Amino acid sequence: MSAVIYPRVALIGLGLIAGSMSLAMRRAGVAQEISGYARSKETRDAAREIRLVDQVCDSAAAAVEGADLVVLAVPVGAMGGVMADIAPHLKTGAVVTDVGSVKRAVFDAILPKMPPNTHFVGTHPMAGTEHSGPLSGFAELFDNRWCLVVPPEGADDAQVEKLETFWKALGANTERMDVEHHDTVCAVVSHIPHLIAYTMVGVADDLSRVTDQEVIKYSAAGFRDFTRIAASDPTMWRDVFLSNKEATLEILGRFTEELFALQRAIRTGDGEQLFDYFTRTRAIRRGIIEAGQDTDAPDFGRAHKDP
Amino acid sequence: MSAVIYPRVALIGLGLIAGSMSLAMRRAGVAQEISGYARSKETRDAAREIRLVDQVCDSAAAAVEGADLVVLAVPVGAMGGVMADIAPHLKTGAVVTDVGSVKRAVFDAILPKMPPNTHFVGTHPMAGTEHSGPLSGFAELFDNRWCLVVPPEGADDAQVEKLETFWKALGANTERMDVEHHDTVCAVVSHIPHLIAYTMVGVADDLSRVTDQEVIKYSAAGFRDFTRIAASDPTMWRDVFLSNKEATLEILGRFTEELFALQRAIRTGDGEQLFDYFTRTRAIRRGIIEAGQDTDAPDFGRAHKDP
Structure with missing residues (x-):
């Protein structure tokens, strides 16, 4: 019986982590509408077919339109490019997070591109399987697993706490850690x-x-x-x-x-x-x-x- | 409904492997009497208390008396010493095997000490847990696991086959391999x-x-x-x-x-x-x-x- 935390969520990248997040968000009822984007048409088609998210968009920019939370679930090396694409389209007050396994390099790629009046907080859900791709997700992936929350210097504490509440609703335990x-x-x-x-x-x-x-x-x-x-x-x-x-x-x-x-x-x-x-x-x-x-x-x- | 394969079996060393062998032998009905010996009094007492084998002896020599099969289940470095102790007490026609994870060094330690009219065949049951000692054994340890059978040069093929039948009765799959x-x-x-x-x-x-x-x-x-x-x-x-x-x-x-x-x-x-x-x-x-x-x-x- 969770309440909605972020009405509109955009998932950039539709692999194991993003797919599992979508299913866990539905299970928890923490979002009203989930949009998604993946670079490969094959992945987008597969996600559409199984209705992995409510709306699969054909560009990252379209996916983040109006989103309260944007999740960057792409390989660490692709974060900077994605961020450049979406930055002009983020709504005021939007929260951006990533799910990368590395944080210093992600911070360096993302923080300089964040528009004014938006928030970035890094997260790292420590969960995975040996499978990948849009068909590999499942709602229980994060249950009782750790999600490390890594706020950049000067992050808005209320936004950090809200993101922690979100991850807990998805089943994870959270712990804050500094980037290094x-x-x-x-x-x-x-x-x-x-x-x-x-x-x-x-x-x-x-x-x-x-x-x-x-x-x-x-x-x-x-x-x-x-x-x-x-x-x-x-x-x-x-x-x-x-x-x-x-x-x-x-x-x-x-x-x-x-x-x-x-x-x-x-x-x-x-x-x-x-x-x-x-x-x-x-x-x-x-x-x-x-x-x-x-x-x-x-x-x-x-x-x-x-x- | 296995038949008896070796009427009297002696286990030298009473740790995880020997203990599991004893329980698996009883399950399969392949031995009539199982004797055992361990160097430490503590281990012998523990084995006696749980009736791990039919008779716990206070010397390796006593344990192998009259045994049709002698299993050396001690660390690889201890094989040579044990073999020196038991060699004079082996009965004619006795089969000696070891369960060590290394074979060349075991062959070098054991083969020169084998008395005439006895047989040696190495085996290596590839099974284990992170626990050790006389209380850690269980009858299912070898079920569907591999047991490598390593005959020395000139081994009696009938004896090798008999030992393979024994390990299969304990639940293992066997495969022959040369020592190197x-x-x-x-x-x-x-x-x-x-x-x-x-x-x-x-x-x-x-x-x-x-x-x-x-x-x-x-x-x-x-x-x-x-x-x-x-x-x-x-x-x-x-x-x-x-x-x-x-x-x-x-x-x-x-x-x-x-x-x-x-x-x-x-x-x-x-x-x-x-x-x-x-x-x-x-x-x-x-x-x-x-x-x-x-x-x-x-x-x-x-x-x-x-x-």
Whole structure:
């Protein structure tokens, strides 16, 4: 029984996140009319066919006309271009937000283009699946997931709070974070894990002495855990790494430093160092289980299927 | 309605694997009497209390007395010592197997100590959870999981087949592999993924600018996928890396080579290289889903809990 929060909402980009937002907004009753735009005609046609939003427009400018909330749900590298297109068409008092995984680069691309008497607040819903596109959305995507809210300096606090209320109505838990800290935290919990997973899968795919079929067949022995995030959208992730370069390279430097230390321990046969390291990492896993962020059921509680 | 395969079975080591084997043997009715031994008195007492096996012995020598099948379920580094203890007590015709994750080092530790008129065949059940110890076993652990069967050169084929029948009765699917190939495949699908997961969790734990609480709170963004295998038993994994040094270091070299190439692409802003790499890795994930080795349900089909 939520009340309407933003009567008219425009979604720019109609992929997994925007599609799920539309379905979650309908579920919550927080918007009266939802318009949408995607660059590709194929995506627009697909969205029209399943009535993903109330009105699919053929330009971003048309979609934002009269909108109280504009959501930029495009890859980080496309934010600046979209913003240039829509800026002249934003109504007075409009709130613009993005759902990008990186914030400093998005701020740099968007803030200079914001017209007077409009508001920008960044958000980052930490939710996703390995699927993408207009048909992949579902209303429950944000339920009990975190949405980081990143206000730029001098943001209107009432607008920030309203946006937090909106995300909570969509099912998420919100937490405010400043822009630099956001990008560092996300490099650690998301960007570097993705890069490493991509690398591991790439290495396995590239070996001649072990076949892809063997890798797939025996993947449950550990490798499989890496493959889910290594199937994420390539465009999105290219942009994340290009636009969060500094934090990514810093954490990556730390990672290779540690990896080399373990490699040396293996080479020299230093069992004590390996044992100590492997014991320490157990504790953080316990913390994740205790915080309810994962299950310790065997095999993640996956249903077993015949191989 | 399985028939008895090995009337008397001895389990040396009473951790997750041996405990699950005992429960699965009872379920299948493939043994008449199961004896067991563990080095630590605490483990022996716990196993006695829950009647994990029919008879807990106070020495490995006593446990293997009269056994038709002896299963060495101790860390890889402990195999040689255990084998020296039991060799004089094996009955004529006894079959010895191990369940280690590495095979060349186990062969080197065990084969020279095998008495005449006994048989050794290595096995590697690719199953586990993040829990260990005598209380962690369950009869279903091996159901529909792979068990690699690694016969040494000149092994008696009838004995190899009998052991395969045994593992199938415990629920597993079996596949034969030669010892060197086994160690390379396992380095790729299991050992290196574990090392990388341990490293990633160690890095996150060690940062001062991002707190453990933040890492745990936002772990669902990718990091969490690494933590399950980074909680595996430290002793077991220390021994794996020390005893599969050659294959581990080789695959690790490939991994860092690829990681550096991606790092350079990020530094120089080479979006095309990143995009191509991330597109290629998607295919192998699809193969895993299609082979029924994982689910593509959002969030692994995990039940959502309040964070």
